[in-house]
Amino acid sequence: MERIGAGRTGGSLVLAAASRPLRFAAPALRDWCGACLVREAAQRRLFPWLAVAYGVGILTFFALTDGAPALWAPLVAATLCLGPLPWLGGRPVASALLLALATAWLGFATAAWRVSQVEAPILTRITVATLAGLIESIEEREEGARLVVLVGHFGTLPPERMPRRVRVSYRKAPPLRPGDWIEATARLLPPPEAARPGGYDFARDAWFRGIGAVGSLAGRIAVKPPAEAPHPLTRIAAEVDAARNTLTRRIAEATGGQAGAVAAALVTGKRGLIAPMTNDTLRAAGIYHVVSISGLHMVLAAGVVFWLVRAALALVPHLALFWPIKKIAAGAAMAGVTAYCIFSGWDVAAQRSLVMTLIMLGAIIVDRPALSMRNLALATFAALAREPEALLGPSFQMSFGAVAGLIACARFLGGDLFRREGAGRFGQILAAALATVVGTLGTTLVAQIATAPFATYHFQTLQPFGIVGNALTLPLVSLVVMPSAVAGILAYPFALDMPVWWLMGQAVRGMLAISAWIEGFGGATVVVPAFAPAALPCLAAALLLATLPISGLRWLSLAPALAGLALAATPERPDIYVDRQGSGAALRGADGRLFALGKPSGFVMEQWLKADGDGRKPQEAAGGSVCDPVGCVGRLADGRAVAFIRDRRAFAEDCARAAVVVSGLTAPMHCNALVIDRAYLARYGATALRATPQGFVASHVRRTDRPEPRGSDGSTDRRATVTDPPSTVRPSDPQDEPAADDPGDDAPQ
Incomplete structure (x- = not known):
């Protein structure tokens, strides 16, 4: 890909090849697109799109495959795409498209291989x-x-x-x-x-x-x-985890309270001691990412080691003059950040951040720019080759989206704007201060904009004052917390670390105080409705088009951005949510808000409310239904009744009068209502229904054959149009017993 457009005639070849598909377009547009492609090729900005193609192949596997495909099939397809490349030297556009298609098939094969490797039994019942x-x-x-x-x-x-x-x-x-x-x-x-x-x-x-x-x-x-x-590796991993727990207790005891719990999590990645209220406070300030061991920790840890080693070597004149101390410092930082990642638990997010950090430091050793889209693409390949399923989660999406945005805007975030030739000492200090403030605010704003689509899609929350929280707390983290963490780990073997942890704890107390102050603002956390799945690909495409090109092709990002925003602004809110256990449901009443039917768990009800853009607590959604010992009945806004049945004796009456019957029991075959019962939920999982004049449109957690609820005679109830949204591979067997609701700390934050 690097050689496309290179050389004396490469630019004209790219321009001619790019012009062919546009021969019927206006000449000005054709020339503009051709010139943009020439510039992209000359700046070697086509390579990052191979990482995008690799991700598209992974998404294709998870979204569209049904079953386990043969691993040889995508490998053969990739080989067939690569075969004609030697004979397409004069057709750079065709070569680029074939190379991208081959890379997509390799991504597909990677996902298929990963699924085959991790396959293991799943318990099917309590x-x-x-x-x-x-x-x-x-x-x-x-x-x-x-x-x-x-x-x-x-x-x-x-x-x-x-x-x-x-x-x-x-x-x-x-x-x-x-x-x-x-x-x-x-x-x-x-x-x-x-x-x-x-x-x-x-x-x-x-x-x-x-x-x-x-x-x-x-x-x-x-x-x-x-x-x-x-196994020796299992034993080593267990010993590392035991050491992490010991250090976690030591840091927590040195500071005490929630400051100690947060300080320990910042160093070891163990977040179990942090109270839920503290987590909410950090989220409201938009700085919860500081607690999760990820990119910020890897970069700061590597930066501290890099600076310390380089400064120490620079103190020796002979080394400073004749040794490549910058490269030595980069090598030491690579070793240090790898050890820190292993000690912090080798978490998925930390691993991806480690890969990116190692590539950046490796670029310094080989005299290449450390912060570039090419290095980000290499990190993407490395991360997805190991864990292709990470592409589906918010951690990968947000971390790589933020880095792409920062790289694209790096030239606007530097301090050159404030530097003046011949400025005095005071002018230089003022320029440095202004550059630091503007750089911090600009970096935070760019990162928030780049991650906003993914955060909103996965968590249904926005923190409008996150830029304030990050601007006020990140200096503490960068200048005190992380340097103290590195110093404390170095002093820990000598038992000289307690004063360092105390100092770190005071900085964390300040961070928590700032977060609590921001939490007190009105609207510090805004709950927004879950937007349609189609909106996220549009917004992701807009981010890619805005960050990867270096030419005017960036303007093409406006189209998917506007489409994504339009889809996000018009979400389709279901009118009925049914718990996968059949223990309850939520209905949309006449006031347009959800209310509980039956007894869904607090965790599940909270998820339904957040998806609806409703910031109420689960207990505030109680009421709105009429209950007796055998069940409950609620009504939708259009007056149709929905029955929740606890006792089999209620089926006869509710099947006759209700439009929808929900139950954790098995309904009788003769029921005139739309039945969501034990057997239905065991097959399809949690269900959402959208009311229409003709019936109900259903979507399900599990992707399977189109389910069709039974009618009163055991035949299909044609009033319900049922659709299955794309979902990931469902390896687990259908479960016919209730399952725990709250995944705890394993849920993405």
């Missing part, structure tokens, strides 16, 4: 039995802890049906350490699926992490010798 296994990691909390256990055996399940690992919690138990082999009675259930179509699917993420069940431990927990020696 099971209480004896669990024995090795503790891989422990997340300590104010009360109890949460464990990830590598399963040795669970009850009488045969190996082919036994989950590879499970996540369990306990409240009181003897001191446990990662690496311990435990036996205890466990109540396990399938990982919870999304609470609504298009919502966060913990079951999908758990499947890719090898977690086949979640639950809790009860009774006595016995620590015993393992049946066989664990």
